[in-house]
Amino acid sequence: xxxxxxxxxxxxxxxxxxxxxxxxxxxxxxxxxxxxxxxxxxxxxxxxxxxxxxxxxxxxxxxxxxxxxxxxxxxxxxxxxxxxxxxxxxxxxxxxxxxxxxxxxxxxxxxxxxxxxxxxxxxxxxxxxxxxxxxxxxxxxxxxxxxxxxxxxxxxxxxxxxxxxxxxxxxxxxxxxxxxxxxxxxxxxxxxxxxxxxxxxxxxxxxxxxxxxxxxxxxxxxxxxxxxxxxxxxxxxxxxxxxxxxxxxxxxxxxxxxxxxxxxxxxxxxxxxxxxxxxxxxxxxxxxxxxxxxxxxxxxxxxxxxxxxxxxxxxxxxxxxxxxxxxxxxxxxxxxxxxxxxxxx
Numbered sequence: 001x002x003x004x005x006x007x008x009x010x011x012x013x014x015x016x017x018x019x020x021x022x023x024x025x026x027x028x029x030x031x032x033x034x035x036x037x038x039x040x041x042x043x044x045x046x047x048x049x050x051x052x053x054x055x056x057x058x059x060x061x062x063x064x065x066x067x068x069x070x071x072x073x074x075x076x077x078x079x080x081x082x083x084x085x086x087x088x089x090x091x092x093x094x095x096x097x098x099x100x101x102x103x104x105x106x107x108x109x110x111x112x113x114x115x116x117x118x119x120x121x122x123x124x125x126x127x128x129x130x131x132x133x134x135x136x137x138x139x140x141x142x143x144x145x146x147x148x149x150x151x152x153x154x155x156x157x158x159x160x161x162x163x164x165x166x167x168x169x170x171x172x173x174x175x176x177x178x179x180x181x182x183x184x185x186x187x188x189x190x191x192x193x194x195x196x197x198x199x200x201x202x203x204x205x206x207x208x209x210x211x212x213x214x215x216x217x218x219x220x221x222x223x224x225x226x227x228x229x230x231x232x233x234x235x236x237x238x239x240x241x242x243x244x245x246x247x248x249x250x251x252x253x254x255x256x257x258x259x260x261x262x263x264x265x266x267x268x269x270x271x272x273x274x275x276x277x278x279x280x281x282x283x284x285x286x287x288x289x290x291x292x293x294x295x296x297x298x299x300x301x302x303x304x305x306x307x308x309x310x311x312x313x314x315x316x317x318x319x320x321x322x323x324x325x326x327x328x329x330x331x332x333x334x335x336x337x338x339x340x341x342x343x344x345x
Contacts, residue, residue: 006069010116013101014109021076021097040092043219043340044071044195050332051199051208054323063144066124067198070117070152075191077110078159085167086245118152121145148198155194162186169248173256173274180253184220185213192216196333204322211322211333214315219340221308224249225301228292244288246277250307255300269297312341 007015007024019025023039026032032039045068052064059065082088083096084103090096098106122145166183169175189212196212197205227242228251242249248256256274259267273294276287283291295301315337323330 006073006116006120010113013105014112017080017097017101017106017109018073018076018113020100021080021091023092023094027095027100040072040076042072043336044075044191045069046336047071047192047195047212047333048199050330050336051196051204051212052201053332054208054319054330055199055201055204056329057199057201062124063121063148064199066120067148067152067195070120070148071155071191071195071198073113073117073120074152074156074159074194077113078163078187078191080106081110081163085163086247088241088245090241114156118149121148121152147202151194151197155190158186158190162190169253170246172248173278174258175248175253175256177250177253177257180248180250181217184217184250188220189213189216192219207318207322208333211315211318214311214318215337215340218308218311218315218337221250221304221311222341224251225304225308228252228295229301240288240292243291244283246283251295251300251304254303255295255298259298263299266298269294273298308341312337 007019010018016025016029019029020027023032023036026036048064048068048071049059052059052061057064079091080097083091084098084106088096089099101109124145162183162185165179166187169179169183192212192215193209194212196208200208224242227247227249228240243252255270256277257270259270273291276283276291276294316334319330319333319337323333325334
């Protein structure tokens with residue numbers, strides 16, 4: 001990704017926030033080794049390159065490189081914003097950026113850096129020699145960046161919609177599984193879909209966008225499971241932090257959903273969980289553990305894991321229509337699918 005060039009062109013404050021969030025700098029602004037703490041896995045950038053390879057595009061294509069950086073910028077900005085909204089104090093095992101720079105500086109970085117994501121796409125266009133008849137930029141030169149900017153813009157709109165719905169559901173006693181899935185699709189599926197569409201050749205863009213959409217939902221459900229039952233050494237955040245923050249993640253939505261009453265033990269656990277979530281006071285550590293046990297008793301974990309597998313299968317079916325399993329072209333994307341949905345619980 002063209003990270004260095006990006007950091008050089010933005011104002012110092014937002015550049016510092018982004019460099020820290022990307023794990024390029026530490027708390028004191030010093031460079032961090034490539035294998036140091038705070039580095040993300042750049043899954044969305046990898047999806048751009050994987051989609052390019054799967055459809056015969058070069059990973060060195062300037063528009064592919066710019067697309068990989070642009071989608072990582074959107075992802076980074078969404079994390080910055082989410083951490084402020086949710087009050088999360090840790091990100092990838094380090095203090096969240098708002099804890100380091102302050103919420104106002106982080107929100108300023110979000111506003112300042114968003115236009116740069118789109119600008120990178122147009123900078124990637126080949127600049128032809130001026131032609132008085134065609135104008136300084138021939139239409140065919142701008143077609144690729146314009147299409148990419150449209151894809152990126154649509155993802156940005158969905159991110160905003162997902163965040164708004166996510167905040168609204170936090171106030172609901174029964175957020176609903178369908179509404180929670182809508183949040184998953186808009187906040188995570190949108191960027192996975194965007195990444196695949198940015199990398200893909202136009203003829204295969206629709207199928208690979210669908211692949212990314214379902215893979216993103218599978219990834220987010222898996223991440224929600226980890227947020228309740230995961231190992232802090234794997235997740236980079238405290239065990240049960242999502243529960244302590246009262247996040248209405250997918251397993252929680254399943255656990256809070258009305259039941260048929262056929263399983264009395266599960267129904268009793270659900271009623272107790274509803275009462276616990278209705279409390280306005282902060283939970284103690286014991287109450288957070290109790291919430292986890294109650295969610296276990298409702299069977300929500302197995303439902304969530306099955307949903308993640310179902311969305312992964314749907315994603316792979318879309319990929320197979322572009323790259324059959326016996327072809328090498330789609331192997332990078334299949335490896336990524338296994339990686340993002342197969343992390344140990």
